[in-house]
Amino acid sequence: MEEKLTEAVIEAIRLAATNLPEDVINAIKGAYEREESRIAKFNLENILKSIEIGKNERIPICQDTGTITFFVEAGIKNPYLSEIGEILLEATRRATQEIPLRPNAVDVLTNKNSGDNTGRFVPIIHWELVEGNRIRIAVLPKGGGSENCSALAMLNPIEGFEGVKRFIVKRVRECGGKPCPPVILGVGIGGSADLALKLAKKSLLRPLGMRHENERIAQLEEEILDKVNSLGIGPMGMGGRTTALDVKIEYAHRHPASLPVGLIIQCWAHRKAFIEVDEKGKVKIWQ
Numbered sequence: 266m267e268e269k270l271t272e273a274v275i276e277a278i279r280l281a282a283t284n285l286p287e288d289v290i291n292a293i294k295g296a297y298e299r300e301e302s303r304i305a306k307f308n309l310e311n312i313l314k315s316i317e318i319g320k321n322e323r324i325p326i327c328q329d330t331g332t333i334t335f336f337v338e339a340g341i342k343n344p345y346l347s348e349i350g351e352i353l354l355e356a357t358r359r360a361t362q363e364i365p366l367r368p369n370a371v372d373v374l375t376n377k378n379s380g381d382n383t384g385r386f387v388p389i390i391h392w393e394l395v396e397g398n399r400i401r402i403a404v405l406p407k408g409g410g411s412e413n414c415s416a417l418a419m420l421n422p423i424e425g426f427e428g429v430k431r432f433i434v435k436r437v438r439e440c441g442g443k444p445c446p447p448v449i450l451g452v453g454i455g456g457s458a459d460l461a462l463k464l465a466k467k468s469l470l471r472p473l474g475m476r477h478e479n480e481r482i483a484q485l486e487e488e489i490l491d492k493v494n495s496l497g498i499g500p501m502g503m504g505g506r507t508t509a510l511d512v513k514i515e516y517a518h519r520h521p522a523s524l525p526v527g528l529i530i531q532c533w534a535h536r537k538a539f540i541e542v543d544e545k546g547k548v549k550i551w552q
């Protein structure tokens with residue numbers, strides 16, 4: 266069973282690295298239709314060609330295959346639960362060889378690359394214990410260029426949602442073309458510094474175009490999207506209407522003195538895949 270599950274995780278990593286999900290492709294195609302400038306259309310056309318080549322040839326759609334992040338919802342009654350941590354590590358090592366992925370794990374002390382995308386605390390694994398017997402794993406390879414633009418603000422609560430918008434728009438403007446726009450913005454509001462960033466990254470798993478279930482948060486997503494798209498940064502930072510494809514927000518209760526805002530900037534190469542393992546070891550993979 267361990268080998269079967271390892272193979273499934275490798276397949277999910279391959280799917281994420283080589284094939285963008287429909288929601289992302291549709292958002293890029295929609296942006297292409299809306300853009301008027303030739304250069305913006307040209308950049309989006311090239312992005313769509315890269316996606317097509319990756320899919321047809323089963324090769325990574327970008328040379329930076331990212332740092333692999335797993336979000337695991339671990340059903341406490343699943344009999345394979347104790348094996349999953351080691352399976353994720355082994356699958357990452359083998360996927361690096363087999364797909365192949367660029368080795369992106371560098372030792373902070375020696376600057377030596379481990380060569381297999383594993384190392385101290387990487388791949389990044391976020392665990393959440395849940396009721397039931399299913400394990401659901403989200404695979405999110407995240408490029409370094411866009412991650413470099415991610416940021417945290419510890420706002421004064423009096424700044425409210427206006428402060429949240431100001432911080433995000435300022436950060437996106439500062440970064441310009443660096444995160445390979447059109448981007449997807451993951452935003453975490455509340456909690457603590459670490460929780461805000463974790464929620465921001467997790468919010469990226471929600472399909473593009475799907476608004477938050479809370480009406481006020483959904484409205485804030487729209488407001489930020491409009492403001493960011495009025496910056497004119499455009500595809501690959503060369504001008505245009507589409508700086509962001511979408512904004513995703515997740516939120517938590519906060520300390521009375523703090524309003525943390527985590528911002529994770531994701532590039533157009535928004536790679537993701539999902540795996541579910543039931544109590545009998547039956548596996549489902551999708552995007």
Ligand code: SF4
Nearest residue numbers: 327408410411445532
């Ligand atoms: S930011 Fe994204 S699209 Fe740009 S080089 Fe990195 S992974 Fe590739």
